[in-house]
Amino acid sequence: MSTSVQIKQLTMVQAITDGMKAMLEEDESVLVLGEDVGTNGGVFRATEGLIELFGEERVIDTPLAESGIMGTSIGLSVNGFKPIVEMQFLGFIYPAFNQIMTHASRMRQRSKGRFTCPIVIRAPYGAGVKAPEIHSDSSEAMFTHIPGLKVVVPSNAYDAKGLLIASVEDPDPVLFLEPMRCYRSTKVEVPENKYTVELGKAEYVKNGEDVTLLTWGAMVGDVMKAVAPLEEKLGITCDVIDLRTLYPLDKDTIEESVKKTGRVVIVHEAPESGGLSGDIISVINDTSFFYLKAPIQKVTGFDTPVPVYSLEQEYLPSMEKIQYAVKTTLSY
Amino acid sequence: MKMIDQFPIVQYINENGVFTQSEFEEEMTPALLQQLYEKMLRARLLDRKCIKLQRQGRLGTYAPFEGQEAAQVGSALALEEEDWIFPTYRDHAATLTFGHSMQNLLAYWVGRIEGSIPPEDKNIFPPAVPIASQILHATGVAWAEKKKGTNHVSLVYFGDGATSEGDFHEGLNFASVFNVPVVFFNQNNGYAISVPIEKQMKSKTIAQKGLAYDIPSIRIDGNDIAAVYIETKKAVERARSGEGPTLIEAVTWRYGAHTTADDPTRYRDQTESDSRRRTTDPLLRIETYLKNTNVWDEDWLSKIEDQISEEISGAVDNMEGMPKADIDDLFSHIFKDPTWQLEQQRKHHLAVKGGRD
Structure with missing residues (x-):
């Protein structure tokens, strides 16, 4: 007798809904909270259908108050629930920053584990969808800097569901960033059953020999597009690594690839200074410095606010810049 | 009607030690008042000891609460064992009364993690340092109790300055919208470090802020432990029976500094604290009442003073004898x-x- 795993073709946003549905079904203590997540199904429809299935006691339309959502979720989580909180956009999370920084992330340490905050904070993020001002921020490094918080970023539907379920099952708070550009860009095969993708593990999107590209979120697709012609026309082969978890970084995968290629390009859409590239370079410095054949190249946003959308294509790492960086590492 | 008239300060025992709300005099027996007095005295003597220890370099920066004992002790005693309290760093009279260990309270002020950890069977949150942030935690915890179908409640402490913070308003709003069993217990001691309440808000009362959220609110004499105890009990019972949140404004006064790192003479005339000690002091009020009713007993007082001093020195010894962090x-x-x-x-x-x- 064999059990067949049902596979569906899903967009990332559908896979996220699927992940929440799986956890709401499995665990009575899981709640979904946020602005417009109930009747409206979320502004991106990520929670569509959940209130009909699980009722308004578990899928909760909250008042419009990010600190309030986060602070009450801290109370709910300490007292036995597992809230999945939706911040409507990462750019709107800042009113909740104090609750994340001074409470959720350090409750375990302050009480030596007596009180803990197993909360997943979901937040759409990133530029490139012509969203209004402030809606396109990519401030992940502000959160990887917070001790006690994990930061996760899927780049495709399969990972999104598996990482989301792993985040809900994680005993500590997790910021789960959802690249808006990837929400509906492609459909991939997603198992209908529950599965997890382990936090803290990067993935080789493709393998090569000459250059390692380290990236995450919507940049994964851009990097893949950028390296394709280099491989075809110039025979440059690349490791493209989707980091998937930004804290804790997957040190071993980074080390393994850098030791093989000796040439590294880091691509992220967050502003350059204080962006995560510095931390990644630090990992390389600690693990594989003597294997480097060229200075590490960075392709990032600028030290400007993520701009209004008439300028967002100027701001975002472009194919040209990624290709230029790859060629630069090979020029040494 | 003016707000200030809508929220008169409710008092049970006045400054002359006279019970003015006779229907509750039976509940507030002399034995109970003696017990409340003893708990206030225990907190006060610990508070004074902490200041001494800080001056001697045996404790770090400390936030004294002397003057606020009735507000804290009376409210903490109005709760049941399985309820939750959410203190700030100035609420050790409450946490001590609710069952925190004296040793751990002292440990908090020598920078020990143990200081934030309550005994296993006590639902006491670590003290909140960012102002008003704990109001949301109390609301969330109580909301969880409601979802679990228990009848346990949360009681959260915060000061007058905290009512300027967004988290205060968000907490009241969430509690109101979801009808959460939480008691918002404000200690209005007139100052947020140096800023007097007149500069903090134009509102004449804090209780009136509950109106915006359709939350029943009351303004009480926070130095009158009978008023604190009975009115908090009423609020707790409302919460427990599913009637939702209450906002209590307990009007009080801190005699001393914001912390041992602060000099209150820079921003206020400290003779007011001296005169308040002689008139509105929470312990003096019960002493006067018990004297008026011929229950006061100097031998009893010196006996409990000795017991408390012994307990405090034992706790100090234990704290100082803790192994290194x-x-x-x-x-x-x-x-x-x-x-x-x-x-x-x-x-x-x-x-x-x-x-x-």
């Missing part, structure tokens, strides 16, 4: 399972130290 506590409780970064940092730290403590 464990380096593991720095790394072990950031996540359930430490990340590689934490393991690596710990290992490196210990290696450089060469095994020294």
Whole structure:
């Protein structure tokens, strides 16, 4: 007798809904909270259908108050629930920053584990969808800097569901960033059953020999597009690594690839200074410095606010810049 | 009607030690009042000891509460064992009364993690330092109790300055919208460090802020432990029976500084504190009442003073005898399972130290 795993073709946003549905079904203590997540199904429809299935006691339309959502979720989580909180956009999370920084992330340490905050904070993020001002921020490094918080970023539907379920099952708070550009860009095969993708593990999107590209979120697709012609026309082969978890970084995968290629390009859409590239370079410095054949190249946003959308294509790492960086590492 | 008239200060025992709300005099028996007095005295003597220890360099910066004992003790005693309290750093009279250990309260002020950890069977949150942030935690915890179908409630402490923070308003709004069993217990001591309430708000009362959220609110004499105890009990019962949140404004006064690092003479005339000690003091009020009713007993007082002093010196000895803070506590409780970064940092730290403590 064999059990067949049902596979569906899903967009990332559908896979996220699927992940929440799986956890709401499995665990009575899981709640979904946020602005417009109930009747409206979320502004991106990520929670569509959940209130009909699980009722308004578990899928909760909250008042419009990010600190309030986060602070009450801290109370709910300490007292036995597992809230999945939706911040409507990462750019709107800042009113909740104090609750994340001074409470959720350090409750375990302050009480030596007596009180803990197993909360997943979901937040759409990133530029490139012509969203209004402030809606396109990519401030992940502000959160990887917070001790006690994990930061996760899927780049495709399969990972999104598996990482989301792993985040809900994680005993500590997790910021789960959802690249808006990837929400509906492609459909991939997603198992209908529950599965997890382990936090803290990067993935080789493709393998090569000459250059390692380290990236995450919507940049994964851009990097893949950028390296394709280099491989075809110039025979440059690349490791493209989707980091998937930004804290804790997957040190071993980074080390393994850098030791093989000796040439590294880091691509992220967050502003350059204080962006995560510095931390990644630090990992390389600690693990594989003597294997480097060229200075590490960075392709990032600028030290400007993520701009209004008439300028967002100027701001975002472009194919040209990624290709230029790859060629630069090979020029040494 | 003016707001100030809509929220008169409710008092049960006045400054002359006279019970003015006779229907509750039966409930507030002399034996109960003696018990309340003893708990206030216990808190006050600990508070004074903490200031002395700080001056001697045996305690770090400390936030005294003397003058606010009735508000804290009376409200904490109005709760049941399985309820939750959410203190700030100035609410040790409440946490002590609710069952925190004296040793751990002292430990908090020598920078020990143990100071934030309540006994196993006591639902006491670590003291909140960012102002008003705990109001949301209390609301969330009580909301969880409601979802679980228990009848346990939360009681959260905060000061007058906290009512300017967004988290105060968000907490009241969430509690109101979801009809959460939480008691918002404000101690209005007139000052947020140096800023007097007149500069903090144009509102004449804090109780009136509950109106915006359709939350029943009451303004009480926070130095009258009978009023605090009975009115908090009423609010707790409302919450317990599913009637939702209450906002209590307990009007009180801190005699001393904001913390031992502060000099209150820079922003207020401290003779007011002296005159208040002689007129509106919460312990004096009960003493006067018990004298008026011929229950006061000097022998009883010196007996409990001796007991408390002994308890305090035992707790100080225990605190000072605690083993050194464990380096593991720095790394072990950031996540359930430490990340590689934490393991690596710990290992490196210990290696450089060469095994020294």
